[in-house]
Amino acid sequence: MRNKKVLVIDDEYIVRVSCKRVLETDGYTVSLSSSVSDGIKLMESEGFDLLLTDLIMPEMDGFELLKLVRDKWPSLRIVVMTGYGTNEAANKSLELGADDFIKKPFLPEELLLVAGTGQKNYVHYGE
Amino acid sequence: MRNTVNLKIMVSLSALLMVGALIFWYKFIFRANEEMLVKATEDAAYTIEIIRNSIRYNMMSNHSEVIQNTLENTTEAGLHAIIRVIDHNGNIKFSSNKNDLGKSIPPDSMICKECHAADGKIILKDTGRNFFFVEKGSHGRTLKSFIPVKNESSCSTAACHVHAPDATINGIIEAEFSMSRLDRKFKENNLDVLILGIIFLALIAVTLYLLVSKLVIKPIIIISEGIKMVTRGYYGHTLDIRANDELGSLGHAYNDMTKELRAGKNELEEKTRALSEIMEQKSREVRKTQKQYMYTEKLASLGRMAASVAHELNSPLTGIIVFARLFLKRVPLENKADQDDLKVIVEQAEKCSNIIAVLLGYSRTIPSDNLDMDINKAIDNALNILKNQARFYNVLIEKDLDPSVPRLQGDQSQIEQVFINLLINASDAMNNKGKVIIRTRRFTEDVNEFAEVEFTDSGPGIPIENLDKIFEPFYTTKPEGKGTGLGLAVSKGIVQNAGGRIFVKSKGGEGASFFIHLPINKV
Structure with missing residues (x-):
């Protein structure tokens, strides 16, 4: 069940690597892409269960990417990563078809939670 | 001028008298x-x-x-x-x-x-x-x-x-x-005639000179001086000409004229004063607007800078927190020293993250152009932002929203920031475990209608002696490294800018209730 394929698109290396390390601890197969175009190529050649993407990237507006991906892969789970100060962007991305979003910086536990499907929002999380 | 007129009269009269003689x-x-x-x-x-x-x-x-x-x-x-x-x-x-x-x-x-x-x-x-x-x-x-x-x-x-x-x-x-x-x-006869004639002429000339001076030249000089004063802009002068002749009526006409001019000038000065007052007021308004604009511009540029810094810092902070936490998991529990050190790294990185959040919140006091907001939607948006954060995993949110609360005038993203600040405070106050009740309702005070938003938490409440201080900037009761003391101060500023008010009710040990009242503007 944990052997799901995840694609991470972010132009920041440290974010990509962080995501990969966290998700791999939980058994995900993680592919990385630093640009939208490369990411789309990868998605076309391989099937993914989850797309984890940044919203602001140099070459393409994050919202356009969302629309494009949602059109092409209607059932793909999409989680958007945003920085602080982009509350509107986060809410807008939900309206445009993202399944969930997470704010950077995040804890490993928070990332794993949004990566898993069908989880309740308010689950007990014990330390 | 006097000489000229008198001379002309003298010369012509003398010539006439000579011919007569x-x-x-x-x-x-x-x-x-x-x-x-x-x-x-x-x-x-x-x-x-x-x-x-x-x-x-x-x-x-x-x-x-x-x-x-x-x-x-x-x-x-x-x-x-x-x-x-x-x-x-x-x-x-x-x-x-x-x-x-x-x-x-x-x-x-x-x-x-x-x-x-x-x-x-x-x-x-x-x-x-x-x-x-x-x-x-x-x-x-x-x-x-x-x-x-x-x-x-x-x-x-x-x-x-x-x-x-x-x-x-x-x-x-x-x-x-x-x-x-x-x-x-x-010869004697002729000489007599000549001498007598000259004496006669001289007498007539002197008499005439005196008469012309008194009856014509003097009033003309007085009138001319008066006209010079009018030319210089002084209208308060009255001519003292009592003669009952043409020059007398000219003097009266002059006096009437200066009276009219005085009245006109007074009226004009009155109008000028009124106008300059209006101008002064307008320029004060312009200065105020300009000041506000400059302040807004300053905030906006600060906000842009903060946003760009935040965006740049979020990624490295992600790396620090994630790798420190991953490392922490690999450190055996009995190695307490390493565990504590790594926790400090995570804590400090989170503090950086909080500072960025507050900075961005502060930059949000700049009102945007969009002044239409839906309070209930703003609450949902704020919850969306927060729900995936670990500190809300054990917080139960109970919503009691009044759907009849109309859309308000104001910047919705600013109000969302206020709700986020209040919810984070509530979670922190409850040590990330407990319940927050969010209520909205409308009420009328005097003739004004308000929308009320209430956030009530199940935390320990706020001691009475601190109630007055919590909205002051840099006041915080959070542990070292957790709060900046700006969240509530910024929130108060945002609410007041929107024409509303924010206040807190708390009984020690029974949680705290924050209330926000925003005016409903009737169109």
């Missing part, structure tokens, strides 16, 4: 002199006539000595004239002046020319009124009067037989009167 002089003095001259010639003719008659008998009798004596006697009797008896050949036969005897007059003298023309013709004139004037240099002029002595039958038949019977003229009696007395008299 000349006419007067000619009409009376000159004519009187003429009359006297005529009288003198007539007197001369009579004198000769008398002398001729007085010597007639002696001529007939040829009493030469008696004739000479008679003539000389005239001088002694006081006659200022030289009487001569001249024969037809020009020889002076008798004279009241003995020195003339034996002399003769030249044939071209005036007496001869009276009858003998140059071409030899003889013109016999009326012998009654023959006279002419002779200039004699420094002695003045003399009047020469003469009568011819015609040949009578008794002359040629007389015993002496001196005169031939066929002669027409036997001789001439000539009288030479000195005119010096008369001429002196004329």
Whole structure:
């Protein structure tokens, strides 16, 4: 069940690597892409269960990417990563078809939670 | 100006008076002199006539000595004239002046020319009124009067037989009167007239000058000074002209004019003052707007900078937190020192993240152009932002939203930031475990309608002594490294900017309730 394929698109290396390390601890197969175009190529050649993407990237507006991906892969789970100060962007991305979003910086536990499907929002999380 | 007018009047009047004096002089003095001259010639003719008659008998009798004596006697009797008896050949036969005897007059003298023309013709004139004037240099002029002595039958038949019977003229009696007395008299008369005339002229001129000065020039000067004052913009001057003439009415007209001008000027000044007050107020408003604009611009640029810094920092912070946490999981629990050190790294990175969040929240006090907000939607949005954060995993959110709360005027993203701040505070206060109730409702206070948002948490509440301080900047009760003390201060600023108010109610140990009241603007 944990052997799901995840694609991470972010132009920041440290974010990509962080995501990969966290998700791999939980058994995900993680592919990385630093640009939208490369990411789309990868998605076309391989099937993914989850797309984890940044919203602001140099070459393409994050919202356009969302629309494009949602059109092409209607059932793909999409989680958007945003920085602080982009509350509107986060809410807008939900309206445009993202399944969930997470704010950077995040804890490993928070990332794993949004990566898993069908989880309740308010689950007990014990330390 | 005074001189010019007066001079003009003086000159023209003097010329007029001169002409008048000349006419007067000619009409009376000159004519009187003429009359006297005529009288003198007539007197001369009579004198000769008398002398001729007085010597007639002696001529007939040829009493030469008696004739000479008679003539000389005239001088002694006081006659200022030289009487001569001249024969037809020009020889002076008798004279009241003995020195003339034996002399003769030249044939071209005036007496001869009276009858003998140059071409030899003889013109016999009326012998009654023959006279002419002779200039004699420094002695003045003399009047020469003469009568011819015609040949009578008794002359040629007389015993002496001196005169031939066929002669027409036997001789001439000539009288030479000195005119010096008369001429002196004329001169004196003329001089008198001249002096009197000049005195008269001078009197008239002075009188006229004074009159013109008083009646015309002085009022004109006063009026002219008044007009100069008006020209310089001073309208408070009143002319003191009491004359009841044209200049007096000009003065009254001037006074009326300055009165009107004063009234007009006052009105204008009043209007100018009012206008400048309006201008002043407008410029104050403009300055205020400008200040606000500059403040907003400052905030906006600060916000842009903060957003860009935040965006840049979020990624490395992600790396620090994630790798520290992954490392922490690999450190055995018994290695407490390493565990604690790694926890410090995570804590400090989270603190950085909080500072960025507050900075961004602060930059959100800049109002955006979109001033339409839905309070219930803003609550959902705020919850969306927070739900995936670990500190809300154990927080139960209970919503009691009134769907009849209308859309409000205000910046929704700012209000969302306020809700986020309040929810984070609530979670922190409850140590990330507990319940938050969110309520919205509408109510009326006096005539104003408000929307109320309530956040009630199940935390320990706020001690009464801290209630006043929690909205102050940099006031925090959170543990070191957790809070910045800006969240509530920023939230208060945002709510007040939107025309609302924020306050807290708390009883120690029973949680805290934050209330936000926002005005509902009726269109």
